[in-house]
Amino acid sequence: MTTVGPASAPSTRRGRPGYDQQSVLAVAVTAFNRYGYEATSMGMLAEELGISKSAIYHHVPSKGDLLRLALDHALGGLESVLEDDRAVTGAADARLEFVLRGTIAVLIERLPFVTLLLRLRGNTEIEREALDRRRTFDREVAALVDAARQEGSIRRDIDPRTTTRFIFGTINSIVEWYRPGGPLTAQKLADDVILMVFEGLHCR
Amino acid sequence: MTTVGPASAPSTRRGRPGYDQQSVLAVAVTAFNRYGYEATSMGMLAEELGISKSAIYHHVPSKGDLLRLALDHALGGLESVLEDDRAVTGAADARLEFVLRGTIAVLIERLPFVTLLLRLRGNTEIEREALDRRRTFDREVAALVDAARQEGSIRRDIDPRTTTRFIFGTINSIVEWYRPGGPLTAQKLADDVILMVFEGLHCR
Structure with a gap:
């Protein structure tokens, strides 16, 4: 059960310094809200974060996982x-x-x-x-x-x-x-x- | 100024019998609501209507026109x-x-x-x-x-x-x-x- 409060956002760190799953998630949620889930690609998220498309998979296995989180x-x-x-x-x-x-x-x-x-x-x-x-x-x-x-x-x-x-x-x-x-x-x-x-x- | 009532839906007929701009529009609006405008293609609309992609352009010049109407x-x-x-x-x-x-x-x-x-x-x-x-x-x-x-x-x-x-x-x-x-x-x-x-x- 997640408790109430921004501090409790999903925070499993997997990435390189400067980016963690949480920052990827924040960018993903903004993009999903703006363009729709279907129209958002992992490439778009990588570009927004200024990292390579392969680097983004270091933080999260798939676009579906971002949606689920x-x-x-x-x-x-x-x-x-x-x-x-x-x-x-x-x-x-x-x-x-x-x-x-x-x-x-x-x-x-x-x-x-x-x-x-x-x-x-x-x-x-x-x-x-x-x-x-x-x-x-x-x-x-x-x-x-x-x-x-x-x-x-x-x-x-x-x-x-x-x-x-x-x-x-x-x-x-x-x-x-x-x-x-x-x-x-x-x-x-x-x-x-x-x-x-x-x-x-x-x-x- | 459009008047109130479903009868006043945009109805300029351009197409072949059985389909007019209004039926294309109804299918398009349903698809835009379901998948989002960006994620909907003219090809998807043609498939939904059971007509060819070129036939759909006979009814409406572009996806943008469908959105505008x-x-x-x-x-x-x-x-x-x-x-x-x-x-x-x-x-x-x-x-x-x-x-x-x-x-x-x-x-x-x-x-x-x-x-x-x-x-x-x-x-x-x-x-x-x-x-x-x-x-x-x-x-x-x-x-x-x-x-x-x-x-x-x-x-x-x-x-x-x-x-x-x-x-x-x-x-x-x-x-x-x-x-x-x-x-x-x-x-x-x-x-x-x-x-x-x-x-x-x-x-x-």
């Missing part, structure tokens, strides 16, 4: 949120809020990795395996939404599956526009998302 | 919402709701086209031009959000830009999961989105 980093972060005590005990409404805040934190900390996960099309076996893990995560959040509904804290006039999709849609779209380091802190962003999702935009 | 269909639909009287006159809150409902309607009617638009990375001149048009649309909606805020109908404790991004995030994410023809009608979906965005999920 990157997706595992995103999924491991998300899964660890659900394993926290605060996601497991207490009122469903509070647990749901904890999980949504935790998801937003992972999304911001591992922004390019989660972006890659959210854009998967399921064209390869590696992508399909990651999508399975993502669906398991989504199902556990959906169960929490259901529990908050049963508890009477969340409205019943919207279908629970639609509700879950709205929540994920709103949260996941953060990867499309949020840039860390700007005036909007991660904390204020999380507060704003929770406020909009639970209380809505209308003044009352 | 597809994006114009999505953008034309969105832009026509803003030109409606109901987007221009009345209270800002009601105008905003009209525009959000109209956006959802276009998104559902032209689902693969809007999906393509929302996934653009801006790698080519055609993509950058479309992104410019999309930004103009976004700016006009942002001005409406601002007006609703000034009017006192929308909360002021969230930054207006963040508010606009939440709204778009929530609405645009519909393309990722909504499938027309299922039990959730377009009308109920629009009602649910409006309810969540303006009133939130908490019972009160």
Whole structure:
């Protein structure tokens, strides 16, 4: 189980000084997000890193391994949120809020990795395996939404599956526009998302 | 200006019987969404259509033209919402709701086209031009959000830009999961989105 935080990025060192698997991975994730996985070649990554194509295989056996490592980093972060005590005990409404805040934190900390996960099309076996893990995560959040509904804290006039999709849609779209380091802190962003999702935009 | 509705899809007929530019376009948009624009070749589209590679050029001069036509269909639909009287006159809150409902309607009617638009990375001149048009649309909606805020109908404790991004995030994410023809009608979906965005999920 990967723990939350950028420091825990996959870090098995195999390469020559100056480059390790982690730097190759960072460049690969950026390229996958920009050009798509299929359109990115190991040659393009080598060029971007300023190393030879054979040197890149010194760091990672294949393009598929880069994809697998990157997706595992995103999924491991998300899964660890659900394993926290605060996601497991207490009122469903509070647990749901904890999980949504935790998801937003992972999304911001591992922004390019989660972006890659959210854009998967399921064209390869590696992508399909990651999508399975993502669906398991989504199902556990959906169960929490259901529990908050049963508890009477969340409205019943919207279908629970639609509700879950709205929540994920709103949260996941953060990867499309949020840039860390700007005036909007991660904390204020999380507060704003929770406020909009639970209380809505209308003044009352 | 393209009008709203699937019947208004680009339809200049150039090809042989059985295939016209519109059928080529539909296949192209599906492939662009599935494999990415760069990774899709005219040869792949010809194979999918069961025609020769030279026959496909009879319908459309280049892959770039297919992209341009597809994006114009999505953008034309969105832009026509803003030109409606109901987007221009009345209270800002009601105008905003009209525009959000109209956006959802276009998104559902032209689902693969809007999906393509929302996934653009801006790698080519055609993509950058479309992104410019999309930004103009976004700016006009942002001005409406601002007006609703000034009017006192929308909360002021969230930054207006963040508010606009939440709204778009929530609405645009519909393309990722909504499938027309299922039990959730377009009308109920629009009602649910409006309810969540303006009133939130908490019972009160």
